[in-house]
Amino acid sequence: MSTDRVWPSGVAKVVLPETDSTMAEAQRRLGDLAGPTWILALRQTAGRGRRGRAWQDPQGNFAATLIRKSDEPPARLALRSFVAALALHDALADLTRLPEAFALKWPNDVLLNGGKLSGILLESHGPGILSLGIGVNLHSAPERDPEAAFPPVSLRQETGLVIRPEQLLDRLAPAYETWEERLRTYGFDPIRTGFLRRVARLGEPLVARTLKDEFHGTFDGIDDNGALILATAEGRRAIPAADIFFP
Numbered sequence: 149m150s151t152d153r154v155w156p157s158g159v160a161k162v163v164l165p166e167t168d169s170t171m172a173e174a175q176r177r178l179g180d181l182a183g184p185t186w187i188l189a190l191r192q193t194a195g196r197g198r199r200g201r202a203w204q205d206p207q208g209n210f211a212a213t214l215i216r217k218s219d220e221p222p223a224r225l226a227l228r229s230f231v232a233a234l235a236l237h238d239a240l241a242d243l244t245r246l247p248e249a250f251a252l253k254w255p256n257d258v259l260l261n262g263g264k265l266s267g268i269l270l271e272s273h274g275p276g277i278l279s280l281g282i283g284v285n286l287h288s289a290p291e292r293d294p295e296a297a298f299p300p301v302s303l304r305q306e307t308g309l310v311i312r313p314e315q316l317l318d319r320l321a322p323a324y325e326t327w328e329e330r331l332r333t334y335g336f337d338p339i340r341t342g343f344l345r346r347v348a349r350l351g352e353p354l355v356a357r358t359l360k361d362e363f364h365g366t367f368d369g370i371d372d373n374g375a376l377i378l379a380t381a382e383g384r385r386a387i388p389a390a391d392i393f394f395p
């Protein structure tokens with residue numbers, strides 16, 4: 149059984165006790181949605197991560213997908229990755245009152261005390277249709293994937309704080325609309341500025357691993373499309389997609 153509610157912003161929410169993946173759920177419900185909708189699942193049995201990895205989702209953790217339709221081109225839609233990361237950072241900082249404990253890691257992870265607290269996955273389910281999936285280890289961290297750049301951590305284990313998934317969604321959804329409105333009104337500049345204020349290791353050495361290559365350099369910001377700028381021995385290089393490691 150699902151509960152459907154609509155916030156004053158007009159954004160709807162659906163809460164499910166269990167589903168395979170909120171990304172799959174969003175895709176299945178696409179034809180029925182009247183407008184932007186958050187789908188929150190209290191348990192996922194087949195969560196999806198970036199690059200085809202599985203996302204483990206122990207009970208008590210946050211798993212939700214925001215689905216929106218828009219007439220913007222794909223590169224512009226993809227900037228919502230940063231909108232979502234900023235909104236999540238702000239919602240967590242606000243709920244915990246521990247803003248200094250959180251940092252962003254390019255492109256969109258939230259770190260807590262240096263460990264990976266959350267992951268964000270973007271999928272397009274047709275032209276102009278964007279699903280933004282957000283997973284947060286509120287209650288417990290999954291086992292460490294040996295290939296992962298950062299150890300997973302949970303909010304409860306790191307801070308002792310217990311935050312329920314619905315509580316987080318009720319902060320996250322309005323925070324998302326605030327950053328979305330900034331992007332629509334002023335373009336990417338305030339998003340980039342907000343991101344760089346919260347990001348870890350700006351100006352410090354990084355390793356960026358793409359599917360084919362590994363680049364070493366200094367983290368020098370992000371460009372207009374959100375690509376990572378790395379200052380390398382060969383010059384500045386824009387990297388659109390990579391896994392980031394801190395040496």
Ligand SMILES: O=C(O)CCCC[C@@H]1SC[C@@H]2NC(=O)N[C@@H]21
Pocket residue numbers: 168169170171172192194195196197198199201203210211212213266267268269281282283284
């Ligand atoms: O690999 C990552 O860092 C991204 C993980 C994204 C996980 C979330 S949980 C909610 C939504 N549903 C999924 O199946 N995946 C995303």
